[in-house]
Amino acid sequence: xxxxxxxxxxxxxxxxxxLLGTFALDNLLPxxxxxxxxxxxxxxxxxVTTFVGLFIEAAPFLLLGSIAxxxxxxxxxxxxxxxxxxxxxxxxxxxxxxxxxxxxxxxCGVVPVVRRLYQxxxxxxxxxxxxxxxxxxxxxxxxxTYAAFGFSTIFWARIGFTFLVALGxxxxxxxxxxxxxxxxxxxxxxxxxxxxxxxxxxxxxIETFATRLQRSFGVAADEFFDMGRYLxxxxxxxxxxxxxxxxxxxxxxxxxxxxxxxxxxxLAFVLSVCSTVDAFIALSFVNTFTSGSIIAFLVFGPMxxxxxxxxxxxxxxxxxxxxLFVLPLLAAILIGLVINLNVGW
Amino acid sequence: xxxHMNRLETILKAVILGGLGLMFYSxxxxxxxSFYINQRFAWLSxxxxxxxxxxxxxxxxxxxxxxxxxxxxxxxxxxxxSWGGVGIMAIPLLLGLLVPARPLGAxxxxxxxxxxxxxxRAGSITQAQRAVTGPKNILDWLRDFAQNPDPAAFNxxxxxxxxxxxxxxxxxxxxxxxxxxxxxxxxxDASAVGLLVQTGQAAAFTNDSWIHVTxxxxxxxxxxxxxxxxxxxxxxxxxxxxxxxxxx
Numbered sequence: 090x091x092x093x094x095x096x097x098x099x100x101x102x103x104x105x106x107x108l109l110g111t112f113a114l115d116n117l118l119p120x121x122x123x124x125x126x127x128x129x130x131x132x133x134x135x136x137v138t139t140f141v142g143l144f145i146e147a148a149p150f151l152l153l154g155s156i157a158x159x160x161x162x163x164x165x166x167x168x169x170x171x172x173x174x175x176x177x178x179x180x181x182x183x184x185x186x187x188x189x190x191x192x193x194x195x196x197c198g199v200v201p202v203v204r205r206l207y208q209x210x211x212x213x214x215x216x217x218x219x220x221x222x223x224x225x226x227x228x229x230x231x232x233x234t235y236a237a238f239g240f241s242t243i244f245w246a247r248i249g250f251t252f253l254v255a256l257g258x259x260x261x262x263x264x265x266x267x268x269x270x271x272x273x274x275x276x277x278x279x280x281x282x283x284x285x286x287x288x289x290x291x292x293x294x295i296e297t298f299a300t301r302l303q304r305s306f307g308v309a310a311d312e313f314f315d316m317g318r319y320l321x322x323x324x325x326x327x328x329x330x331x332x333x334x335x336x337x338x339x340x341x342x343x344x345x346x347x348x349x350x351x352x353x354x355x356l357a358f359v360l361s362v363c364s365t366v367d368a369f370i371a372l373s374f375v376n377t378f379t380s381g382s383i384i385a386f387l388v389f390g391p392m393x394x395x396x397x398x399x400x401x402x403x404x405x406x407x408x409x410x411x412x413l414f415v416l417p418l419l420a421a422i423l424i425g426l427v428i429n430l431n432v433g434w
Numbered sequence: 435x436x437x438h439m440n441r442l443e444t445i446l447k448a449v450i451l452g453g454l455g456l457m458f459y460s461x462x463x464x465x466x467x468s469f470y471i472n473q474r475f476a477w478l479s480x481x482x483x484x485x486x487x488x489x490x491x492x493x494x495x496x497x498x499x500x501x502x503x504x505x506x507x508x509x510x511x512x513x514x515x516s517w518g519g520v521g522i523m524a525i526p527l528l529l530g531l532l533v534p535a536r537p538l539g540a541x542x543x544x545x546x547x548x549x550x551x552x553x554x555r556a557g558s559i560t561q562a563q564r565a566v567t568g569p570k571n572i573l574d575w576l577r578d579f580a581q582n583p584d585p586a587a588f589n590x591x592x593x594x595x596x597x598x599x600x601x602x603x604x605x606x607x608x609x610x611x612x613x614x615x616x617x618x619x620x621x622x623d624a625s626a627v628g629l630l631v632q633t634g635q636a637a638a639f640t641n642d643s644w645i646h647v648t649x650x651x652x653x654x655x656x657x658x659x660x661x662x663x664x665x666x667x668x669x670x671x672x673x674x675x676x677x678x679x680x681x682x
Binding site for chain 2: 103106110126127128129131132134135137138139140141142143144145146148149150152153155156236237238239303306307309310313314315317318321322324325327331332333336369370372373375376
């Protein structure tokens, strides 16, 4: 009880410190003649406004996603998740893609979770559908996609096509039910003391709710920094493209029905921005690129990128990782091309 | 050595988290948040302040508890984040705090272009929220123009708009744009829209200065097409509005 009151006081103190700090920055320092401000020429100013704007819009969603990841890591066991999966192989695969709606995990959190699910005995196809579907089919990502695009064609297309691709690729793996042929041997060995949700040996104690909450916030803080740096890099690149590259160049690539799709799929792979906020990166291109390419970006990016490929290699055999890269890529390109050339959204 | 690294890293993270909270809060209080995002998302920034404070606090506890344990510090849960990985988060912090907030202006139009087509996007402010009191703004007019392709249909109608000046290579010698940025979500999707103003004193106006134009519409020429153009009665200098963007 004493600890909780101390924490409450500290929280209030921190909030007061922030308020005081803001007041000082805005009011006292200028009076003292100290205005910490960097005045920039116009183009640089535009660059900074665009970059900071991206960060301001995206950060709250990244924070919410981090909190969700932290809570899931500490409070949800693989058993809880496995309980929700139906018996039937095909329904189970579909459920695997949708599990993120109940237990939201970010792109980065997906791989450690699937490892634990496999250790619990979940079928191959369910794990695959989960890896590809959960990064998009969860409340935080849906909310940020709505914030960026509203209830538009792009919004619904992202959700619908992600589900179809995750389900499709998952079903492909039903032909190989033998998990040992799909994952690396180390995947199925229980991890000793290293994973975040296991209490370190030697300090076995009954954890109070408050302590577990604190631990989940600690995980959330680490997640925020892990994912935040990709957001910063992605934002810098998107801002550079939008501010420093001549409009004509962007338009000539962006308006072409085929090149635009290839370009944005390549960008999605390289950028590795977390799916909670990649909608805002995509938004930077909404005025210059075709809808098909943006949808391809939003579907392919969360499934496969440099960061997640590296994580896949830690869990799956190399041949499988190739499938996990090629199948979603082909699907995304196909979707983008059909939308641009046939449907004309 | 490793223990020191972790402590320093945790301190750096806590400072960055607290600093980001400060940055968000200062932009909320001095009203410049609307320079970056649509007003309807302002509450999200407030949520960000709360979460950032809570996370900073958690790291402070971690430091206090680690110091309490002294030498027997447990293996911290890390993802192997390096100095660079953490320091990179200082970029938005420093830029957000040190560079004064200024909305997108003429320089951004140079990068993004300007046009007469009003952006149409789902998810923008609903009709009900857009209380149409007072004179039509630039976006309202462009929507009207889109409905009626005949520019002469607007001849003689009275116009009263505010915007910033922009000159385009496509502009005739006595023509300037009076423009605003329209955003749906945030500056990421900002697009510049404007009305054309026909005036003999075009050369006297500098890019980015805000003006208040009253006059009448007349069919005129722009980039080889016939479009409605403002023949001004008065062009006064104006204050940049608190909320400089328009929401489609």
